[in-house]
Amino acid sequence: MVSHSLEEIGSSSDTEANRTLADVNAIATDPMQGALLEQRYRIRGKIAQGGMAAVYEAFDERLERVVAVKIMHPSYAADPVFASRFMREARSAAALNHPHIVAVFDEGRHGDTTFLVMEKVDGITLRGVLRQRVRLSPAEVLGVMEPVLAALAQAHDRGIAHRDVKPENVLVSPTGVVKVADFGLARAVEGGPQLTNRNTLLGTVAYLAPEQIVDGHSDARSDVYAAGVMLYELLTGMKPYQGKSAIDVAYQHVNSDIPPPSGAVPELPAALDELVARATRRDRHRRLATAGEFLAVMWQTREALGIVPVLVKAMVPAGGTAATSPAGATPQDSRAWESAPRPPAAPTGPTVAPHQVPIPKPAQGGTSVMPAVDPPTAGPPPAGMTRGMAA
CATH class of the missing domain: 1.10.510.10 (Transferase(Phosphotransferase) domain 1)
Known part of the structure; x- marks a missing residue:
């Protein structure tokens, strides 16, 4: 089993800089542009396009917030097995509540398409x-x-x-x-x-x-x-x-x-x-x-x-856009199977602030890792953490 390419869910900053005139024209004629899903989600514009779905920025008119809406490709949406699984998995994903998981807010159908409403993440x-x-x-x-x-x-x-x-x-x-x-x-x-x-x-x-x-x-x-x-x-x-x-x-x-x-x-x-x-x-x-x-x-x-984790901050070029895959293209690394060059010399030390990860220790007798309300200061693992796990 393989899944789809999803560099689709990023932000508009992933795609704006490389958007071609053809991309702009395609978006201008997109039938979803301006559509209102379930009398609630107003489509503003396409963020990215992949083999399985297109992702749009939308405005939730009920809660007055910006969201991302993933709209399935018709070949998937028309398949009853996929539609059933999609809805079931969407509900399971919506039950997850963690600061490092993209939140799933809603799911539904619009005409012949199936869609998923998610947190819009900038980066x-x-x-x-x-x-x-x-x-x-x-x-x-x-x-x-x-x-x-x-x-x-x-x-x-x-x-x-x-x-x-x-x-x-x-x-x-x-x-x-x-x-x-x-x-x-x-x-x-x-x-x-x-x-x-x-x-x-x-x-x-x-x-x-x-x-x-x-x-x-x-x-x-x-x-x-x-x-x-x-x-x-x-x-x-x-x-x-x-x-x-x-x-x-x-x-x-x-x-x-x-x-x-x-x-x-x-x-x-x-x-x-x-x-x-x-x-x-x-x-x-x-x-x-x-x-x-x-x-x-x-x-x-x-x-x-003795390593202290540090933050990795997405670098956004001047003008507020990032130079990555253009909208309308399959956002995937097409060089995945090619011989990779030898990596450059190791980076010279941390250039950003110490990382603070909201991750408490696993629960006693188990491996549960739940989100913390306040992130602990970066440093050694919490005392009492399970040790000596089997290979």
Whole structure:
């Protein structure tokens, strides 16, 4: 199973700078422009277009707030199996309440289309950050990964797997707030119309766990694997596997262990190699079982290394726009299967303020990670955190 490309949910700042005249004309003639959904959501303009959905900025006339509305492609909306799954997964996602999860407010139908109303997040995707920075320092990597894992941990505690963890589904704001998008939507696609977009397939297969490739099985451990691959990519500036096709990349996930990050960036400590290895074991029964476990081990690792996570702030060019994928294009890294260049020298020290992550310790006897009302000061993991977790 593969899901759609979603660098779609970012903000208008992701797309405005690169919007071509054709894009502007397309938006001007878009039948959704100015539409009123359910006598409540007034469509203002398209933010992005992907293979599965288009995302619009809209104004909630009832609550007087700006929202993002994802409108499904007609081929999906017309499929009753997809529509049923989509509504069910949307309700599950709406039950999640976490500062690092893009909130889902509402779902519904408009004519022949199905739509989802979400929090509108200003910023760019983590993929956009990587395009700007290539790779991050270990302190910055932890500043991104800890809130991502905290968000996934709450979902896992409630029996919800994301199933499409990748940089395109992580949003980063100009102030350094990190949010995970699209919980459950990958599951809704199962059994729906087949995806044929090459870039979409390649962008997703880079993060698929072996069990997803072999038998379609996915659960919290599959999310952990994908997060481990993302950890590798943030540390090195490259995906662990390249190939000429999605099949080539998938074959490597099934038959090879994810290489240690220090193989690409020698100055990285061995403890980070071990962290990646524990999250990406091919045998899911030997892998860290949940994002909560992954987060706890990450805390142990950064305490041992003396790393203080720092904020990664999305860099928005002058004029308030970000130079990323244009509206109307599939916002996916089309170079996913190409040989990546050797990453540049490690960043020279933190350039932003210490990271403050609203993540308390796991619950006693479990792996629950719930949002805190006030974020703790960055520093060592909370006292009493579970230690010595099995590999």
